[in-house]
Amino acid sequence: MGTAVRPGPLKSEVPFFEFRVSIFQREVWISMGHQHGRIPMLERDHVAPEVAALYDALEQQRGVVPYMFRTLAHTPALALGIAGFLKALLGDGALPGWYKELVATRVALLVDCDY
Structure with missing residues (x-):
């Protein structure tokens, strides 16, 4: 080690x-x-209405809006598309969502990923 x-x-x-x-x-x-960062993060009162709804959902689910979505909010279609992709990817399926996040965290540590 x-x-x-x-x-x-x-x-x-x-x-x-x-x-x-x-x-x-x-x-x-x-x-x-x-x-x-190079791209400023947007607060809820500075985003499009559909992204504001996404902010509300993330706040309710996680207690916070992740920085990634605050940055992606500059392009609403991108923010909503990524949110849909991650919901399908990390949601319950053959493995529960929490286990998928645990695997992602472990892999990030193994490859020295900072994020």
Whole structure:
């Protein structure tokens, strides 16, 4: 097992904090906070009505609207299409949805994926 490599400095809009955790026998750095991106994330009051409905559904299901959808909201057809795809992909089927997300998290850790 190798050692964790701390990511380089992050530009942030507001202060954030970092901590190290051990997941599946690997150390990973987790950064919390709001960070600048090239594409701004849209709040609910700045999106098309159909995307606002998607925001409401995500808020109800997950308690938060994921950053990915706040960014995709610039193109409503894309945001709605990706939402439909992910619902079919991660919904219950031969495996329950929670198990699929667990597998995706494990694979992300194995290939050093930051997202």
